[in-house]
Amino acid sequence: MVPINYYIILSAILFSIGALGVLIRRNALIIFMSVELMLNAANLAMVAFSSVLKSFSGQIFVFFVIAVAAAEVAVGLALIVEIFKSKRSIDVDQMNSMKG
Amino acid sequence: MTPEIILFLVLALVAIATAMGMLISRNAIYSALFLVLNFTTVAVFYLLLGAPFIAMSQVTVYAGAIMVLFLFVIMLLGAEALPEAEVLPWQKPLAITLAVLLVSEAAYLLITRARPVGDIIPPGAVANDPVTLQQLGMALFQDYLLPFEVTSILLLVAMVGAIVVIRKEKRVH
Numbered sequence A: 001m002v003p004i005n006y007y008i009i010l011s012a013i014l015f016s017i018g019a020l021g022v023l024i025r026r027n028a029l030i031i032f033m034s035v036e037l038m039l040n041a042a043n044l045a046m047v048a049f050s051s052v053l054k055s056f057s058g059q060i061f062v063f064f065v066i067a068v069a070a071a072e073v074a075v076g077l078a079l080i081v082e083i084f085k086s087k088r089s090i091d092v093d094q095m096n097s098m099k100g
Numbered sequence B: 001m002t003p004e005i006i007l008f009l010v011l012a013l014v015a016i017a018t019a020m021g022m023l024i025s026r027n028a029i030y031s032a033l034f035l036v037l038n039f040t041t042v043a044v045f046y047l048l049l050g051a052p053f054i055a056m057s058q059v060t061v062y063a064g065a066i067m068v069l070f071l072f073v074i075m076l077l078g079a080e081a082l083p084e085a086e087v088l089p090w091q092k093p094l095a096i097t098l099a100v101l102l103v104s105e106a107a108y109l110l111i112t113r114a115r116p117v118g119d120i121i122p123p124g125a126v127a128n129d130p131v132t133l134q135q136l137g138m139a140l141f142q143d144y145l146l147p148f149e150v151t152s153i154l155l156l157v158a159m160v161g162a163i164v165v166i167r168k169e170k171r172v173h
Helices: A004-024 A028-053 A057-087 B003-024 B028-048 B052-077 B091-112 B130-142 B145-166
Strands: none
Touching: A004 A028, A004 B003, A004 B028, A004 B091, A028 A057, A028 B003, A028 B028, A028 B052, A057 B052, A057 B130, A057 B145, B003 B028, B028 B052, B052 B130, B130 B145
16 A cells, blocks of 8 residues: 555656756757656646545546647647757757747 | 555656656757656556556557657757756756755645545556446546547647648748
C-alpha cells in the first residue's frame, strides 16, 4: 500500500522541476519539454486521486489532457520551426520583436 | 517497507533523476531521450495506480508520438545546443531559489494541511479487471461523449493550424 501523499509529493517535485526548466533554460524546445513535464505531473496527481476515490472521472480527464497536449505540441512545434526560419535560432532571448 | 513502497521509491528516484537530466543536459537530443524515460516511468506509475488504459495512452501518445515529433524537430533544425551567452546573470540563482520555494511550500501544505485520504489500492483483483476497462469505455462514450467529439475537432484544428503556420506565403496579385 502506497500512501497517496507519496504520489502527490512526487507530482509536486516533478512540477517544480518543470517550472525550473521554464525559468532557467533559453532553448525554446527545452522550455516546451518542461511544459510537457508539468502537464505530466498534474496528470499523475489526477490519476492518483481517481485511484483513491475509485472514480473514473480523473482517468478520463487525463485522457483528454493527453489529447490536448498532442494538439498543443503540433501547433507549438510548427511555431518554433517558423521562428527558426526567420531568426535562425530558437534562443528565447532573441525573440524580442513582434515582427520577424 | 512493503515491496510496493520499495518499487515506488525506486521509480520515483528514476523519475526525478530523468527530469533533472532533461533539465541539465546541454544537448537537446539527450534532453528529449531523458524525457522519454521519464514518461515511461510515469506510465509504470499509472499501472501501479490501476489505470492500465491511461498507461498505454501515455506510452503511445506521449513517449511515442509527441517525443518522436520533438526529436524530428530537433534534428530538422539542427539546434541541439545553443551557444553559451549569459544575458541575465541573476536569472539562474533566482529561478533555483523560486523552485526550491515552490517545492517547500507544496510539501509544507501537504504535510500540515492535507488530511490522510487513504492508501492506493493495489492493482490486480479490482483495478486491472477487464470489466473496469469496459466501464471506462462506457463512461468515455456515454457520459463524456460530447467532450470526446470536441477533442476530435480540436485535433483537426491543430492539424490544420500547424499546416497553415508552416505553409509558405503565396503572393497573389
